[in-house]
Amino acid sequence: MKLKHILIGVGVLLALILVLKFTGVIGGEKTEKVTVEAAGNKKVVETVTASGKIQPETEVKLSSEVSGEVTELLVKEGDVVKKGQLLCKVRPDILQSGYERAVASYNSQKATVASTQQQLIQNQANFANASATYKRNVELYNKKVISASEFDAAKAAYLTAQANLASAKENVTGAKFGLEQSGANVKEAGANLARTTIYSPVDGVVSKLSIELGDRILGTSQMAGTEIMRISNLSSMEVNVDVNENDINRVNVGDSATIEVDAFADKKFKGIVTEIASSSTSVGTASTSVDQVTNFSVKVRILADSYSSVKGGAKDLPSPFRPGLSATVDIESESLTSLAVPIQAIFTGDKEKSPSQAATATNDQSQDKQKAKLNDKNIKQYVYLFDSKASTVKKAEVTTGIQDDQYIIVKTGLKAGQEIVSGPYSAIQNKLKDGLKVEKTTKDKLFSADGKN
Structure with missing residues (x-):
């Protein structure tokens, strides 16, 4: 009788095991838990992030x-x-003596000008006398009153007086130029002394x-x-940042920006792009290489309205910022309101095949890597559509547009209201496939379950 009960118990246990195996509870594949989100219109602001130092605008x-x-x-x-x-x-000792020498030279030249002017007056009188004598001798010579030798002497005296007068005029002109030169030397010496x-x-x-x-x-x-x-001028401050060559074409003068200063960790400030360098920061350097990172200098003015109510910082200065503070700038290069999905919901055709490799990477690293891939529009991009009736997923190709830190615009391949798989990132990238049965859950339950595991 006891053996009969044992056999019945074993039979029931075997039947239960067969039922559990048939239903997939035992020996079946584990159902992947995913979060789901409906595609809808969202405002996406594409940003270019760069870091630099705060400096005065002037x-x-x-x-x-x-x-x-x-x-x-x-x-x-x-x-x-x-x-x-x-x-x-x-x-100023040496320059002072130089200035005094220049002044003395100028005064000396003034005396020379006065002397040459007096010489000119004397030569003018001599020329007038020689000219009158020559005219009288011409008349006397024509009347045969004086000899030829006397006439020649009078003519020579006239010509000499004329030459002396011309020379005296040139001396006056030269002395005046010398005076101007001395005056210039005085100005130069005075300017040097003033320095x-x-x-x-x-x-x-x-x-x-x-x-x-x-x-x-x-x-x-x-x-x-x-x-x-x-x-x-510390009342007008700016951040000088280096923007990578891959992002510089997306930045324009007048773009708005959000500024985070390391010294004010809990605050964000507003800014505007005022200047974009036309040449990279490497131009003009002594040595450049092909592998060298190419950056362009961009200046972002910090708007005074955004820090007018800030307490703390440099109390003795017109603004709370001291020159040289480190800052990170998010430049808003483009803004669009359209159909969007979470960035982690998009995957590319070259999905990683090794779940162990995916598990070793952190979530932030994986998302950064995925965001970089999505910037290459030549790579095909996909999402997983969620079928709520069958609890299965289906791969769908999409084309995307601009993105921010959380969402990416979907141009084609998806309609508003369609449910897509939004997480977890590791499952989307490595575990899901067409027709796979999944279990819909919430983020709170998903992350709490991961924490327990």
């Missing part, structure tokens, strides 16, 4: 045109200065001070000398 670098010792330094870094304000002085006193050319803030009192500085008129200081 910055003047001051350097000396004369060499010498700094004898007076009347400002310090961070001081607000006005146009025409005295900043510093360089020892020992340095004034602010603009209103602003001393953003960088490169010298100390007593330092010796080098200055030349042909090239830039020792940099003394920088005066910046």
